[in-house]
Amino acid sequence: MCPADTETIGNGEPAWWKEAVVYEIYPQSFNDSDGDGIGDIPGVIEKADYLDELGIDVIWMTPPYDSPHADNGYDIRNYRSILDAFGDMDDFDRLLSELHDRDIRLILDMVLNHTSDEHEWFRKSRREEDGYEDYYHWVEGDPDQPPNNWTSGFGGPAWTYDDTREAWYLHLFHEKQPDLNWRNPEVRREMHDVVEFWLEKGIDGFRFDVFNVMSKPEGYPDGDPDGGWIGMEHFSDGPRIHEYVGGLYDDVLSAYDVMTVGEGMDITPRAAKRYCGPSGDGLNMVYHYDHTMLDYGDGGWWDIVDWEVSEIREALTKWVQQLEVTDAWNTVYLGTHDTPRIVSRFGNDDRYHYESATMLGTLLLTFPATPFCFQGDEIGMTNYPWSSREEMRDADATNRVELAFEEDSAEEFADVADVVRYRSRDNARTPIQWSGDAAGGFTDGEPWIPVNPASEEINVADQRDRTDSVLSYYQDLIELRHNEEALVYGVYDLLTDDHPRVWAFERSLGDERLLVALNWAGRTSRVDLSDAGEVTSILACNYDDPGTDLGALALRPYEARVFRLA
Template sequence: MPEPRDNPRTIEPDSATVGDGEPAWWKEAVVYEIYPQSFNDSDGDGIGDIPGIIEKVDYLDDLGIDVVWLTPPYDSPHADNGYDIRDYRSILDDFGDMADFERLLAELHDRDIRLILDMVLNHTSDEHEWFEQSRREVEGYEDYYHWVDGDPEEPPNNWTSGFGGSAWEYDEVREAWYLHLFHEKQPDLNWRNPEVRAEMQDVVEFWLEKGIDGFRLDVFNIMSKPEGYPDGDPEDDWVGMDQFADGPNIHEYYRDLYDEVISNYDVMTVGEGMNLSPREAKRYCGESGDGLNMTYHYGHTLLDYGEDGWWDIVDWEVEEMREVLTRWVQQLEVTDAWNTVYLGTHDTPRIVSRFGNDDRYHYESATMLATLLSTFPATPFVYQGDELGMTNYPWSSREEMRDADATNRVRLALEEGRAEDFADVQDVVRYRSRDNARTPMQWSDREQAGFTESEPWIPINPAHEAINAADQRGREDSILSYYQDLIDLRHDEEALAYGVYDLLAEDHPRVWAYERTLEEDTILVVLNWAGRPSRVALGDADTVRSVLACNYDDPGTDLGSLALRPYEARVYRVN
């Protein structure tokens, strides 16, 4: 990120309230995402598993998180690491069995930690029995997926896959094209078919009856495709997004799912939105919408994408990040659509490598990012390992990688002559690949990072020798301890869940400052989002009553002239 000039000008704050004011457990929760194959291996086969998660529930409890989000544990051939589901009601053998899952649920609930599951409603694996029946045109299954007859050499339209290439695959068995908005082994379900909708409602109810506490809904807003499959805008990075994002019947589908199933349970639902706007988010959420609790979007995670999309890495500035996330707060104000905040997931690079500084200011930038997550007006989502400051992996060959998205893009670049070898694309892959988030959890500095006793399914990051949980646990000056303290602070301070958000110094090129106010309680957050000192004037109307958090010693308290060190984060109680 380029270093802009100082601009300590103070302006009048721009206020926004948080939600409709109705309390709920999922508004106050801190969510922790677990990618099971990379979390902890209990049986030494190199693949993380559910018993391995059970071994670490006390770690989760000590961290203070309230909700575990578990990415798909279902039976799957893992063409896309579990998001290609072969059987919605079974656990993948590599992860354990249903008894293991039920024990994990019980262990978490014993510690007052809730569990939500990733649910993939848009597509299945091509090995799912529904697809096997559909491709053979077995009676009743003919229209479970999107099939189009036509020339085997000419796809039905110009839509592209989110992983690159055409979104259509010709099936020699049925002699027709089927739609896959992701991997070719992930055919899209046809939600126009009422039998498909009934099947998926039954799947959702099956898991709620197990006692889980809700769902993260994968790519939730692209399930409804228009009749006739019209061409998409060829200028879009993902061609067809203008046709299938927030499609024609999507709100009907979700309102029915809520009315028929979800409304019967006290659960959390969060939808992963593609090309989602705040205006559309409000239509999906609350009783006035489709019944979901919240959505999350990709606006701030696309700031480093240029005109050529995935291949084009561009610089960004804190002003852009601040504008995107603040706009979501402001446009969801006084509605029953709740907000979320995250910086990393299993689909993104490591946050300290992307948004911070994983070299000279590793601790400072990692803890600054943690401060944003813990104090922003939204339910915060933390991805496994970010509480340790885990970093991107130095990918040096295509063979090291497992990410279906990145490997497919590299394959196409080589086949189309845009690159001669991996070295030509190495820098982009190292920055972009989803595998950065999927290298195993770094539990210790031992060989294989304490994750497994054998060869892991994906390489261990060599940084584990310096960045690991064993080294950071119990150390007051560690990133892990800072996360624990911030999560405790969020639990203790109701204003951090429900307080009004007031943006301060909104034109400052490096400093992001805001207040959270609930009745007479005001908390001030000041973040220097740069690897150099910054100065900001926040006026003298407020008086610092106490310092609630800071990632440096001896923070100043003169709000009329705050001198901030590189990536410094301060949280004050003021009046």
């Protein structure tokens, strides 16, 4: 793509990471090369040609580091070592080389907020060894009374009493994920060194996990007991967070041309501007959860509520409008390793599987932001029909289910099955369905997590040979995004701010004008878009024989069209 005329675009200077299409790989579920049932780095290498054919520019890999996997790799035991089940550092170096040979960049998930309780720093800290006493958040006190009322993001209290040190330690997530104390300058130095280690190996950037909760206030005040995540107002965008993020940029990141993406917890566009760009803390972009929290009711994880197209349209449009003409760039995603499958959540995974999967892909790849696609979404993978606690692996869901049993709000799995099937992160973590063979072509052994039985109908091998598949549609849309500069740098103009089912918007850059029309419903929806002008060509559509009369546009169930305008 040619560099854009910076006078015609907002959001600062052109950059490779703005033009990239990112593909998230969850390695243990991607491809198993040795038959042990766990995906690995050599397995990713085996599929490098597939990734090249798909057309993506960047791989974001979730943590490949040594870990006991209490939270599937986000509990890191050694930041400078590869998990044995994934391979070794030579395998990683070979993967990096294979990807770079295909002009695909690699960014890694980096967990700055916490480690595993098996990390040597925590083992030394709990024994109060010299220099490590304050590497984590420790509070002495009554073993029966936590220091405050903060809760974990996985449910239950955010504090665990340690009998070795005879004190409480903080964990905003799993009890095996103690939070690092970034107030300690030695912790900051250690983490800066870790980031620099991987950049010197030649990787192309980082996705920083829950980066904006690293700063906790002195005294650990109680949180609002009526809040969904109690204490969030104290540790989200905490008191010294800009010092910590800015310091990481100044000391390390500023010396490299890399992509940096921060996962923001309870973050707003206004807060994002302070983290991004040279006028902020130096990150390239953040991503948020506004559109993925729409189906949460007052009861939190257990409370599934209906959402409207207007809500997701408003949530994502707000971010575009508030970040435009700033140096904070936008991101867009619909699914990750932390969310259910997008066609099951936002589309129709039964009657309109192809149509809704491709409609969602159209939004993802035409929206004004760097798009992030999660593995398997390009073939329309669906949620798994969970039928027992034994099938589950997700630390978040299993913890909540166990608490429900302990609190007698559930007596058997059937009592929680509907919520688990809808909400569990395990939905995204079932193995890639490479074929309709046993174990979906993922492994020759017993997979670490069940393979979705839908693999017989939904798999790469079948879709790779068809031009009318979800996979082929994604390939075409990725190519279109690469060829149309307006889809990257173009101004976004919402055309249907009050339509109950249709989301239509224009992307314009200089004389180039593109119109995207999406029907988010399982029935035909009509809309008048004649004010947008005249259609000169159709660039994409997930149905045959699309019409071009914008004055009487009838969009079929989950239909997506991309027009070029005069």
